[in-house]
Structure formats: structure tokens, C-alpha cells
Amino acid sequence: MTANIKKSARRFLREYKINILSFERISKIIKSQGYKIIRFCKAYNDENIEILINVLGLKEYVQAYSAFTYVDNNYRLVFLEDNISEQEALILLTHEEGHIYNGHFGKTVIAGENTTDEFEANEFTHYLLNPPIINKAFAFISTHKIISTMLCCSIFVTIGGSISTSIILTQQTYYREYYATPSGKKYHKAECIYIRDKQTKRRVSKDDIKNEKLEPCKVCLPELRKD
Ligand SMILES: [Zn+2]
Ligand SMILES: [Zn+2]
Structure with a gap:
């Protein structure tokens, strides 16, 4: 179907x-x-x-x-x-x-x-x-963001091992780039038409999604692994 x-x-x-x-x-x-x-x-x-x-x-x-x-x-x-x-x-x-x-x-x-x-x-x-060409462009932007996040982490590594470990662990719980508006009840992919131009969006972690009972957006169809 x-x-x-x-x-x-x-x-x-x-x-x-x-x-x-x-x-x-x-x-x-x-x-x-x-x-x-x-x-x-x-x-x-x-x-x-x-x-x-x-x-x-x-x-x-x-x-x-x-x-x-x-x-x-x-x-x-x-x-x-x-x-x-x-x-x-x-x-x-x-x-x-x-x-x-x-x-x-x-x-x-x-x-x-x-x-x-x-x-x-x-x-x-x-x-x-979400036509394919646009998806690719946004995928590039998302990857770019992940790289800069990783760079931040590695800077912390040089400052102090124990601090950096906890930062990296926090980062991992995000596992993907999902966003919500401050009062929104749905979570979205970064490129979603509902979220991409919003100034006040926040990145949500797996725990945020669970604790706030956020629903996947029906337009961008984000997935969430059930582990
Ligand atoms: Zn969406
Ligand atoms: Zn209908």
C-alpha cells in the first residue's frame, strides 16, 4: 500500500x-x-x-x-x-x-x-x-550539524575525561535530529515543513518524546526505535 x-x-x-x-x-x-x-x-x-x-x-x-x-x-x-x-x-x-x-x-x-x-x-x-532532492539537501545539513556537535564533544574530551563522557552520553540519547515546538504535542524531522522555519523549535531526545508523550508528525513521519 x-x-x-x-x-x-x-x-x-x-x-x-x-x-x-x-x-x-x-x-x-x-x-x-x-x-x-x-x-x-x-x-x-x-x-x-x-x-x-x-x-x-x-x-x-x-x-x-x-x-x-x-x-x-x-x-x-x-x-x-x-x-x-x-x-x-x-x-x-x-x-x-x-x-x-x-x-x-x-x-x-x-x-x-x-x-x-x-x-x-x-x-x-x-x-x-518532501521530494527526494530536498531531502538530500537537508540530509547534508543534518549531517553537518552532527559533525559540529561531535567537534564540540571532542573539545571537551581534551578538557576533562569525566565531563566529556557524560556529555557524549547525553548526545547519544538524541540519536536522531527530531524537533518540537515549545508547546507542540508532535515531534518532527528537522526538514519538516511544520518545523523548519520555526525560530523557537527545540531538539527533543528519546526521553523527551517518551516523557511528554509526543506523537510522530503525520506529515514528515519520523520513526522512533522501540528500544
Ligand atoms: Zn513533521
Ligand atoms: Zn483526509
């Missing part, structure tokens, strides 16, 4: 000749597929949108989700919350495109109630927003 989604994501990137996907671009693609994007607010909408939401019986979806896609014989609508950042909007629209492009609209009008579909849309988002 994962392999298929990866292939599907690659096909999508080729088909639309995308190097880096932007909010503008994904919006245009979705519109070119015959969908209308409707920006809504949870609290207040102007009359036409409010009527549409009520007629289609989507009130509870508007309350529960920041984005969802509605399909019936007459309408193809992607609902997207209005008061969100462009980064978030990009992620949410890419997720909805994941449902559209992978044909999740068979019997149901709304995707989102099927766990497999959700997983596939998240995978699709992951591959579209």
Missing part, C-alpha cells in the same frame, strides 16, 4: 512537473480537476457559504475539521478553513489532493472516515512535500 502511494506521489510530481509544491500551485491543480475551493470559518461565514454548508448538511464537518472534500453528482468542493497559515493550508490541501488523486471518492461523499484512506492521504502529503 505504502509503495503504491509512493509511486502515485511520484507520478503526480512528474505529471504536474513539480519540484517544490506551493499553496498557489496545489490550489490551481485542484481547481483544474474540477473542484471549487471554499474558504470557511468555524465561527462565522457569509450568507452564501452558510447556506451551502447547511443545505449539504456539513455543519458538523465545518466544526470538526480544518479541511475536507465533498463530492456528489452536482458538487465537487474542497472546504478549507480561512484563518490558518499558508504552510498549514498547503499541507491540508495536499492531503485533500491525496484523497482526490488516489480515488478515495467511491461511495462516500466525504473522505476522512476511513482510516486507510487517511493514512494514504497522509503518506501522499509526505511524499509531495
Whole structure:
């Protein structure tokens, strides 16, 4: 299943000749597929949108989700919350495109109630927003960071053996470059779209992840060894 989604994501990137996907671009693609994007607010909408939401019986979806896609014989609508950042909007629209492009609209009008579909849309988002070339560039940056950390450690080694040992042990518990925002409940890879431009991010260790019960981000899909 994962392999298929990866292939599907690659096909999508080729088909639309995308190097880096932007909010503008994904919006245009979705519109070119015959969908209308409707920006809504949870609290207040102007009359036409409010009527549409009520007629289609989507009130509870508007309350529960920041984005969802509605399909019936007459309408193809992607609902997207209005008061969100462009980064978030990009992620949410890419997720909805994941449902559209992978044909999740068979019997149901709304995707989102099927766990497999959700997983596939998240995978699709992951591959579209982390294309291989960018991954390589960030991998280089991460390696670079590790090297400079190691250099710091070796400087301490020359100062005092006992201090350096404890520093190296602390470093090891990080084991990978994972980050979270100060109040965030998820942890991310360094290159994740949610974290990479954040000024206030902090690096989290395995223990931090465990103690704070941080969840892996659904976009960058960080792994954690269970040892
Ligand atoms: Zn979904
Ligand atoms: Zn992430």
C-alpha cells in the first residue's frame, strides 16, 4: 500500500512537473480537476457559504475539521478553513489532493472516515512535500550539524575525561535530529515543513518524546526505535 502511494506521489510530481509544491500551485491543480475551493470559518461565514454548508448538511464537518472534500453528482468542493497559515493550508490541501488523486471518492461523499484512506492521504502529503532532492539537501545539513556537535564533544574530551563522557552520553540519547515546538504535542524531522522555519523549535531526545508523550508528525513521519 505504502509503495503504491509512493509511486502515485511520484507520478503526480512528474505529471504536474513539480519540484517544490506551493499553496498557489496545489490550489490551481485542484481547481483544474474540477473542484471549487471554499474558504470557511468555524465561527462565522457569509450568507452564501452558510447556506451551502447547511443545505449539504456539513455543519458538523465545518466544526470538526480544518479541511475536507465533498463530492456528489452536482458538487465537487474542497472546504478549507480561512484563518490558518499558508504552510498549514498547503499541507491540508495536499492531503485533500491525496484523497482526490488516489480515488478515495467511491461511495462516500466525504473522505476522512476511513482510516486507510487517511493514512494514504497522509503518506501522499509526505511524499509531495518532501521530494527526494530536498531531502538530500537537508540530509547534508543534518549531517553537518552532527559533525559540529561531535567537534564540540571532542573539545571537551581534551578538557576533562569525566565531563566529556557524560556529555557524549547525553548526545547519544538524541540519536536522531527530531524537533518540537515549545508547546507542540508532535515531534518532527528537522526538514519538516511544520518545523523548519520555526525560530523557537527545540531538539527533543528519546526521553523527551517518551516523557511528554509526543506523537510522530503525520506529515514528515519520523520513526522512533522501540528500544
Ligand atoms: Zn483526509
Ligand atoms: Zn513533521
